[in-house]
Amino acid sequence: MTDKTKKAKIAVIGSTGSIGLSALDVIREHKDRFEIVALAAGSNAEVLKQQINEFNPRFAALSDETAAMNLKKSVSGVEIRAGEDGVASLCEIDDVDIVLVSVVGIAGLAPALKTLRAGKRLALATKEVLVAAGQLIIDETKKYNAEILPVDSEHCAIFQCMQAAGALKSKSVERLILTASGGPFLGKSFDELKNITPKEALAHPTWNMGSKISIDSATLMNKGLEVIEARWLFDIPPEQIDVVVHPQSIVHSLVDFCDGAAIAQMSNPDMRMPILYAFTFPERAPLQMPPLDLAAIGKLTFSKPDYKVFPCLDLAYVALKEGGIVPAVLNASNEIAVQKFLDGEIGFLEISSYIEKKMEKCDNINNPTLEDVISADKWARNEL
């Protein structure tokens, strides 16, 4: 994008969610650099309509077909597509350069694959895609000469540290260290978590996010999913990926190199930065942000995660080590368990036991095909 006269053309899949809204903020701030060609959401026709009126995309879609029909009647000058296929079809529109996939969970798989198979840049916020089908996604990226830019603060941090060290794909990386805020229950004992309500679990101390990722942060499953995500994005084996708890969320992650140097990326916690970087890489563009005031922050602290209190983190390492379809089973059963917790059907501590049971029951398949991954996902969504 050195040619300033040519705007990058963007499709936002998941435009009404937390990341989608931040992406539109970024685009609004850089109208000279970016143009929205397509917007897609699940069922929120009202917010999507406002976005269509503001950004004038040529295409829009809702995965909820009834909501899409209603939207069609209330807007003009935009082609409205419907259903999950309609949403995914936006990823292969010819003149789209970058697709941001920021839908929740495995629903991101089809749009991500379409984007990669069209040879485009995938700005990936939906980590579940890499968790369920990591090897397949990386293979498709190479096969179609596409690229993945992570829109997850930790992975964006690691990506930047690698760039800074000039070490991308080199053997000089010793360890990736993912930082974790620790979520709202940092320091609590296992017993204290027994009667946690969804409302308490949704109240994240440093990040304001959607409900699924907020619960994942409270159980530390989010960090577990991020370990798996990092394994595939950076081609680093799990034994070289560590997690450290850092409640201030200022150091977004670190890379440890073979000569003992560690490079970290720091900034105020704001998802607009990873989003903008995924859009502009290898360049940087300005962003209106308060400067990082380390003196005002005063203290940055780090500690080891408590695997006994937060067993989900360990389950993710186990799934990664077992490989095959187990990570897909971990991911799907987590999505189900989180929903059950939000619906008041199971307690907070039952989230991990629900996932563990599913993992134990699954017959693993080595080197799974995409079909294997999709059927493992379906299997894991059935009742125990």
Ligand code: MG
């Ligand atoms: Mg993250």
